[in-house]
Amino acid sequence: MPLVTPFETSFGKIASRDCIIIQAEAEGEQGFGECVADRDPGYGYETTQTAWHILSDFIIPAVLGKSIESASKYQELVTGVRGHLMAKAGLEMAIWDLQGKLQEKPLSKLLGGNKKAVKVGVSIGIQKDQNELIKVIDNYIQAGYSRVKLKIKPGRDIDDAKLARKVFPDLQLQVDANSAYTLDSAQSLLPLDELNLLMIEQPLYEDDLWDHHKLQEQFKTPICLDESILSTRHARYAVEMGSCKVINIKAGRVGGLSEAVNIHDFCLKHGVPNWCGGMLETGIGRASNLALATLDNFIFPGDISATHRYYTEDITSELFELNPDSTINVPQGNGLGVTINTDRLLKYSKTKVVHET
Ligand code: OSB
Numbered sequence: 307m308p309l310v311t312p313f314e315t316s317f318g319k320i321a322s323r324d325c326i327i328i329q330a331e332a333e334g335e336q337g338f339g340e341c342v343a344d345r346d347p348g349y350g351y352e353t354t355q356t357a358w359h360i361l362s363d364f365i366i367p368a369v370l371g372k373s374i375e376s377a378s379k380y381q382e383l384v385t386g387v388r389g390h391l392m393a394k395a396g397l398e399m400a401i402w403d404l405q406g407k408l409q410e411k412p413l414s415k416l417l418g419g420n421k422k423a424v425k426v427g428v429s430i431g432i433q434k435d436q437n438e439l440i441k442v443i444d445n446y447i448q449a450g451y452s453r454v455k456l457k458i459k460p461g462r463d464i465d466d467a468k469l470a471r472k473v474f475p476d477l478q479l480q481v482d483a484n485s486a487y488t489l490d491s492a493q494s495l496l497p498l499d500e501l502n503l504l505m506i507e508q509p510l511y512e513d514d515l516w517d518h519h520k521l522q523e524q525f526k527t528p529i530c531l532d533e534s535i536l537s538t539r540h541a542r543y544a545v546e547m548g549s550c551k552v553i554n555i556k557a558g559r560v561g562g563l564s565e566a567v568n569i570h571d572f573c574l575k576h577g578v579p580n581w582c583g584g585m586l587e588t589g590i591g592r593a594s595n596l597a598l599a600t601l602d603n604f605i606f607p608g609d610i611s612a613t614h615r616y617y618t619e620d621i622t623s624e625l626f627e628l629n630p631d632s633t634i635n636v637p638q639g640n641g642l643g644v645t646i647n648t649d650r651l652l653k654y655s656k657t658k659v660v661h662e663t
């Protein structure tokens with residue numbers, strides 16, 4: 307899936323995505339899911355190919371032909387697969403979609419949400435220079451986004467953020483480092499604390515909960531964890547250690563929507579605000595993110611932008627558009643509430659495999 311513009315982060319540049327789309331069938335109905343793993347293991351260790359392998363050789367055989375009472379029971383079938391949370395989450399999404407269609411309920415309702423629209427922002431990649439950065443931010447503000455996240459990396463951090471803050475003094479602004487710093491090198495980020503940022507996302511390595519605690523002690527700006535939180539246990543460790551004050555939830559990163567809801571419930575109970583992260587999903591994953599973001603503790607705007615911020619041609623028939631109040635409507639149809647544009651799906655498909663009982 308070619309992106310409208312390449313997306314540059316501290317771990318590399320993404321110009322197009324290799325997505326795995328999963329179709330699950332039961333009782334004459336079908337559900338769709340999207341695995342968020344990408345071609346390169348830059349954000350996490352999984353790739354499209356590892357996810358394809360784990361799905362084909364382990365996850366699908368563990369689930370195929372089994373009777374399952376609800377999507378929330380899916381994890382019990384795949385306990386034999388350690389890790390590979392993105393692969394697991396892709397099939398779980400398809401089963402939730404299927405359940406919503408069979409029970410004639412939208413996913414947001416199945417998960418316990420009530421909102422009809424959710425607050426969103428836009429995540430902006432590292433730009434070629436500062437002129438371009440200001441132009442890109444301005445365009446998104448003109449388009450109606452009220453919250454902007456800037457990707458940062460060593461050498462493209464303080465100056466970019468300072469300039470953005472100077473030009474847009476009232477903008478809801480945050481930054482995301484995608485694990486590009488160590489506790490030592492992150493000392494250079496201390497000036498960020500004067501910029502009134504909503505949060506600083508994932509400055510240190512994903513397995514560095516203790517150093518995030520030390521860094522959080524140096525900052526009044528909340529640290530938000532993304533890559534570090536793979537389960538409710540990680541959320542508890544981070545909260546007990548004081549490694550962060552905000553947690554970004556991505557169902558794809560934590561093994562699926564069930565675990566995402568568990569993390570949400572834990573954070574709600576402990577007064578730690580959440581927001582819904584994104585992985586440049588197609589309309590399928592975007593519908594899932596919107597449904598998840600309807601839960602009560604999703605307090606900050608999500609990284610869930612309009613379709614055309616990502617793709618000129620998406621594989622769902624529905625387009626997601628930004629409302630003037632920087633929200634996007636949550637699909638109200640059954641399950642994910644989206645329909646697949648089969649011509650587009652075919653046009654962009656590289657490989658298709660059918661697993662049958
Ligand atoms: O860290 O949040 C991230 C995209 C790909 C991988 C990791 C991240 C991101 C984004 C974009 O920030 C979020 C989106 O708009 O989908």
Ligand code: MG
Pocket residue numbers: 482484507508532533583
């Ligand atoms: Mg992030």
